[in-house]
Amino acid sequence: MPAKRSSSDVRAPNFQPQVISDEPLIRGFLLSMGASGRKEKTIHIYEESIRMLSDFARSSNLPGLATMDRNHVRQWLHSLHQKGNKPATVSVRYRSLHRFFNWCVKEGD
Numbered sequence: 001m002p003a004k005r006s007s008s009d010v011r012a013p014n015f016q017p018q019v020i021s022d023e024p025l026i027r028g029f030l031l032s033m034g035a036s037g038r039k040e041k042t043i044h045i046y047e048e049s050i051r052m053l054s055d056f057a058r059s060s061n062l063p064g065l066a067t068m069d070r071n072h073v074r075q076w077l078h079s080l081h082q083k084g085n086k087p088a089t090v091s092v093r094y095r096s097l098h099r100f101f102n103w104c105v106k107e108g109d
Helices: 022-035 040-059 070-082 087-107
Strands: none
Touching (some): 022 040, 022 087, 040 070, 040 087, 070 087
């Protein structure tokens, strides 16, 4: 028996969801973090990590932040290890992205 579609799955036949580019997503996230009282140093680390992933995706012909999946993130983390980054540094990058992608889901992006 086919699964019942929810009303959130129903769209007009000519509706094409727009993919948000990386820059507006990054700006929105940083604004949200600043508004929630995060320290400037923390926001800087978040921004640096997200921009590093965005640059990696662009240079590797991977999808943008809004449409990438976990394997794309894993590729980037693997590349950080290969470049000689310490495990603690890679962990900081991962945690920054974790917060970013959780924010994206919460915002519906």
